[in-house]
Amino acid sequence: MDEAPIISVRGLVTRFGKHTVHDGLDLDVRQGEIIGIVGGSGTGKSVLLRAVVGLLKPVEGQITVFGENVRDTSAEDYRRLRRRWGVMFQDGALFSSLNVQQNVEAPMREQLALSPETRAALAAIKVRMVGLPEDALQKMPSELSGGMRKRAGFARAIALDPEIVFLDEPTAGLDPIGAAAFDTLIAQLRRALGLTVFLVTHDLDSLHAICDRIAVLAEGRVLATGTMSEMQNVDHPWVQAYFKGPRARAALAQKETI
Amino acid sequence: MNTRGSRPADNTTAPQMNFVDGVLVLEGDFLIGSVEGLLAQHGQAETIDLSGVTRLDTAGAWAVVTLERRIQDAGGTPKITGATSLQSDLIETLRQNMPETDIPVAPKKSVADRLEQVGRSTVSAFQKTMAIVGFLGRVVATVAGLIVRPGRIRWTAIVHHMQQVGLNAVPIVSLMAFLIGVVLAFQGAAQLRQFGAEVFVVDLIAISILRELGILLTAIIVAGRSGSAFTAAIGSMKMREEIDAMRTLGLDPVEVLVVPRVIALTIMLPVLGIIANFAGLFGGALMSWIELGVSPGVFQSRLVSNTGVEHLFVGLIKAPFFALIIAIVGCFEGMQVKGNAESLGHLTSTSVVLAIFLVIAADALFSIFFAVLGI
Numbered sequence: 367m368d369e370a371p372i373i374s375v376r377g378l379v380t381r382f383g384k385h386t387v388h389d390g391l392d393l394d395v396r397q398g399e400i401i402g403i404v405g406g407s408g409t410g411k412s413v414l415l416r417a418v419v420g421l422l423k424p425v426e427g428q429i430t431v432f433g434e435n436v437r438d439t440s441a442e443d444y445r446r447l448r449r450r451w452g453v454m455f456q457d458g459a460l461f462s463s464l465n466v467q468q469n470v471e472a473p474m475r476e477q478l479a480l481s482p483e484t485r486a487a488l489a490a491i492k493v494r495m496v497g498l499p500e501d502a503l504q505k506m507p508s509e510l511s512g513g514m515r516k517r518a519g520f521a522r523a524i525a526l527d528p529e530i531v532f533l534d535e536p537t538a539g540l541d542p543i544g545a546a547a548f549d550t551l552i553a554q555l556r557r558a559l560g561l562t563v564f565l566v567t568h569d570l571d572s573l574h575a576i577c578d579r580i581a582v583l584a585e586g587r588v589l590a591t592g593t594m595s596e597m598q599n600v601d602h603p604w605v606q607a608y609f610k611g612p613r614a615r616a617a618l619a620q621k622e623t624i
Numbered sequence: 625m626n627t628r629g630s631r632p633a634d635n636t637t638a639p640q641m642n643f644v645d646g647v648l649v650l651e652g653d654f655l656i657g658s659v660e661g662l663l664a665q666h667g668q669a670e671t672i673d674l675s676g677v678t679r680l681d682t683a684g685a686w687a688v689v690t691l692e693r694r695i696q697d698a699g700g701t702p703k704i705t706g707a708t709s710l711q712s713d714l715i716e717t718l719r720q721n722m723p724e725t726d727i728p729v730a731p732k733k734s735v736a737d738r739l740e741q742v743g744r745s746t747v748s749a750f751q752k753t754m755a756i757v758g759f760l761g762r763v764v765a766t767v768a769g770l771i772v773r774p775g776r777i778r779w780t781a782i783v784h785h786m787q788q789v790g791l792n793a794v795p796i797v798s799l800m801a802f803l804i805g806v807v808l809a810f811q812g813a814a815q816l817r818q819f820g821a822e823v824f825v826v827d828l829i830a831i832s833i834l835r836e837l838g839i840l841l842t843a844i845i846v847a848g849r850s851g852s853a854f855t856a857a858i859g860s861m862k863m864r865e866e867i868d869a870m871r872t873l874g875l876d877p878v879e880v881l882v883v884p885r886v887i888a889l890t891i892m893l894p895v896l897g898i899i900a901n902f903a904g905l906f907g908g909a910l911m912s913w914i915e916l917g918v919s920p921g922v923f924q925s926r927l928v929s930n931t932g933v934e935h936l937f938v939g940l941i942k943a944p945f946f947a948l949i950i951a952i953v954g955c956f957e958g959m960q961v962k963g964n965a966e967s968l969g970h971l972t973s974t975s976v977v978l979a980i981f982l983v984i985a986a987d988a989l990f991s992i993f994f995a996v997l998g999i
């Protein structure tokens with residue numbers, strides 16, 4: 367695939383006070399792929415995600431999404447750009463004063479002039495697509511379990527049929543069956559909607575099951591990118607420990623028996 | 625490879641829908657912003673032809689499935705032709721996920737609903753009163769338990785809150801009282817000068833500040849400042865499940881969070897009241913001097929000879945009661961917070977309004993009480 371990358375990050379530097387999180391980070395995401403971003407806790411995966419979607423101003427560096435610069439864009443362009451992606455934050459970040467249906471309708475309400483009936487019908491479909499029961503529609507976020515909140519957050523992220531979805535640890539805190547179902551869901555929706563998925567995760571099973579490529583974050587940069595099997599051969603202690611540790615072997619073994 | 629191809633955001637072709645010889649022909653881009661209007665059209669067809677559809681998203685597929693359902697409802701057997709495999713996958717996904725029933729849209733409110741609302745608020749106001757009294761009882765019981773076992777009293781927390789609600793409030797409280805003294809002297813002077821009774825301004829200032837205004841206005845400021853802070857602090861702990869965590873560790877939230885705040889405020893509000901009294905008298909004296917030429921010496925001697933010390937006590941005796949009201953209401957509302965941010969904001973403002981209202985109501989009761997006693 368020699369198309370221009372859909373997301374391209376060049377020389378990204380982010381800093382909080384004196385603490386440098388990213389130091390000259392480069393990353394390309396190709397259209398239609400599921401890229402898994404891995405790295406130890408605190409290596410700046412969530413910060414990278416926030417920088418790419420324009421929530422955080424980097425100190426230096428170029429970030430382009432759909433070929434447009436995220437940083438130096440007019441408010442109007444940024445709004446148009448934002449319509450083309452959906453974000454699911456680490457804790458779901460549902461609006462706590464709205465029920466699930468209203469949460470999923472929120473982006474439609476903001477961006478489009480749809481009738482309440484159409485909005486409700488589309489929201490109901492999205493909620494079912496992410497595998498929530500219909501009676502979840504009227505529930506408040508505080509009445510949902512952690513896994514259900516994540517699904518509802520995902521439904522909100524795909525409410526406008528975005529071209530890219532950013533997911534921050536969607537399977538963390540889910541039971542293994544729920545996590546596997548979520549993986550299947552992501553892969554299925556990717557196929558059905560033609561999504562590009564930017565997936566921050568620690569979940570080795572997710573990486574095996576659905577990621578086309580993996581990017582490893584460490585020492586403020588992307589240490590390596592490649593497929594799961596290519597990761598086995600990267601010569602770096604952290605990468606070795608991560609992809610050859612007991613959990614990785616278990617995940618690999620499981621995959622081979624399937 | 626993308627169902628919609630790579631699309632620049634607003635370069636779309638409007639979707640079209642035509643009935644041609646019993647075939648429903650769809651053409652153009654079927655995207656979320658544009659499909660809605662099409663569904664208003666009705667006609668006769670059994671086959672839906674998608675070969676002219678350039679782009680299709682979930683909403684577009686939803687429209688197709690809705691049309692398909694309509695044909696079914698009219699007794700026909702719908703058939704879809706001309707869809708690419710990606711498009712038919714998406715349509716199949718939608719078919720599986722269409723809700724069976726219509727999703728209710730929030731209905732309008734009728735008069736009966738509003739009446740019901742009034743009834744519900746009345747009952748809940750009553751229940752809330754009972755709950756606050758119950759909460760007060762729990763706090764008193766906990767304090768009694770602590771008196772038996774003084775080792776469990778959290779001195780650090782108490783001192784911390786004393787600084788927060790007391791020391792840190794000194795500047796605002798004294799400024800407020802000073803200005804009240806100034807205003808009283810100014811207004812009093814304007815009236816009393818007409819009778820040549822300027823010197824009575826001292827009695828006016830002293831009695832109104834010592835008896836009523838000093839402590840009442842201090843309580844109102846503290847309710848706005850510390851009552852809201854109590855609600856917000858306890859409420860956000862409740863929201864982040866910290867209170868539940870405390871319970872699982874065998875800590876009693878009333879003992880750990882509520883009692884230190886109640887004790888700190890009960891100690892500090894009388895102190896703030898005294899400070900307010902001094903500041904108010906000072907402001908009044910200053911203004912009397914400037915405006916009426918009542919020298920500080922005259923002010924002082926008249927104050928001492930004419931104003932009974934009972935006025936000071938009548939004022940100060942109210943302070944611990946006001947403090948109890950503010951602290952109990954603030955902590956109670958904090959404990960009522962449910963898991964969402966809106967309820968926190970709502971309850972914080974409720975807490976301030978309720979505390980101020982109850983303080984003023986209590987002040988009125990005290991006035992009647994002292995009048996009956998003849999103090």
Ligand SMILES: Nc1ncnc2c1ncn2[C@@H]1O[C@H](COP(=O)(O)OP(=O)(O)OP(=O)(O)O)[C@@H](O)[C@H]1O
Pocket residue numbers: 382387405406407408409410411412413414
């Ligand atoms: N708002 C902030 N202010 C100051 N420092 C921050 C802020 N947000 C993140 N950081 C710091 O940036 C670093 C990266 O944080 P980030 O949240 O991206 O980690 P992460 O890779 O997502 O970790 P995890 O896997 O635990 O979610 C951390 O050291 C964190 O302390």
Ligand SMILES: [Mg+2]
Pocket residue numbers: 411412413456534
């Ligand atoms: Mg993170």
